[in-house]
Amino acid sequence: MAIKDTNKSKLIYTLAAWTVSGMIFFPILWTIITSFKTESEAISASPSLFMFDWTLENYAEVLSRSPYFDHFMNSVVISLGASLLGLLIAIPAAWSMAFVQTKRTKNLLMWMLSTKMLPPVGVLIPIYLLFRDFGLLDTRIGLVIVMTLINLPIMVWMLYTYFREIPNEILEAARMDGAGIKQEIFQVLLPIALPGIASTLLLNVILAWNEAFWTLILTAANAAPLTAFIASYSSPEGLFYAKLSAASVMAVVPILILGWFSQKQLVRGLSFGAVK
């Protein structure tokens, strides 16, 4: 009787959860499906979920008619470049805050996080004018610099929380064995910290890939990553649903897959430690 009851409530909860999550996921599913339709099927008044002639022509057309691949590569270079550069700067800072704590460590960490709370419009004009004067507008290197700086607080913060989890005894044991500071970092610390570093890299690639304020403002034809390129579909190309869908799927799916691996890091990185 009791087992039947739990099974029954499990069934009800399962149905409810699948229905709700299906509705939330539907716009993405619908975009994926539409990307395989012809344009006339895509706007059909009696749209079909699966019963249509599946075609790849939208993908072929998006790739051949527009400089899609260039913008895709811009996204790759900018998000990966900014995240790797960020790691290079953030790892030493997080290491020193996690292992050589002083009275000021906490305040320093909070100050770094607070810079993430500065609204971008507060620095919009100076950044735009500086970029113009230094010839950085619409360049990949310019965007790498901005992306590195806006994500640096999150990187330092995430790495700090990962490094704090490394038990001090391991480091002490290494020192007892006579390990110098170089050995301590490269032979003891880095191997243990590697998963945390990889997670930080992953989440920051995702954040940089999807960033859509500075990319829209600071780029034009040359350095525009996909966020800015897709924005050019707003009209009238946006009315070609199948092509819009194909372009969107190629922009979103790679990061969606990475995102599924980074669920836990998302909580760690974006809750700023305000949730435990």
Place this chain on the structure above:
Amino acid sequence: MATTQSRTLAKIMLFPSVSLLLAWMIVPLCMTLYFSVLDYNLLMPGDNEFIGFLNYEFFLTDPAFIESFFNTLLLVGGVLFITICGGIGLAVLLDQAIWGRNYVRIMVLAPFFVMPTVSALVWKNMFMNPVNGLFAHFAEFIGVTPIDFFAELPLLSIIIIVSWQWLPFAALILLTAIQSLDREQLEAADLDGAGPWSKFVYIVLPHLSRAVTAVILIETIFLLSIFAEILVTTSGGPGYSSTNITYLIYTQSLLQFDVGGGSAGGIVAVVIANIVAIFLMRLIGKNLEG
């Protein structure tokens, strides 16, 4: 065993991050402050004379600012309301024993990883378009007049899109919080004969209060700066009916080239964001100590 040597090394290792962030924060912010008291327009080359607080006066008394201020409140408030309520519901649902929980989690989380311009364009064209959108097809199917979302309800349409993007974040954070709930408390309540509703109101909700506060503050910081979704859907229109403060400052700065006015607006935006940030920093500070 922090020796003087390792302390010096620690300082050297901190230096790049601290100096870069300091430069990134202080230099442009000071420039914005400086520009905000000048009569400076890129289209009208002049001597950019000092005009005191005139830019602030113009910005704050501009009817467009008043309207976009209330739009910002509605946008942030609306999205917070939807994502918190929906997030709590989803978190409770996903915390139950269900079949295929991993797949459900993946589906719920997915919208967060869709770039803002794609979400906005997909919703605008494929769902909310008054002729060919899915909602219009559905309205015709059940025999009612389709809504022209972005002409009739521009702000609400943007609230819907942004809520869809942020619901996963709220749900995920709240789910994490629910899972840290002490199960023995719930079992004890069961033994005392508490129903599911009273368990939810008296045990789950109080346990979630801190996480809810955190989600509200974090989301507010990001939602105050909503930009791409407005740019690709309504461009702030019709009129100023879907312009928020961020978008208003963008139009003033980069479309009208009014450096002085845009800078004054930027400083106003910084002040508004700081009010929220202070509360968020307090919460973070408490957790860092505990």
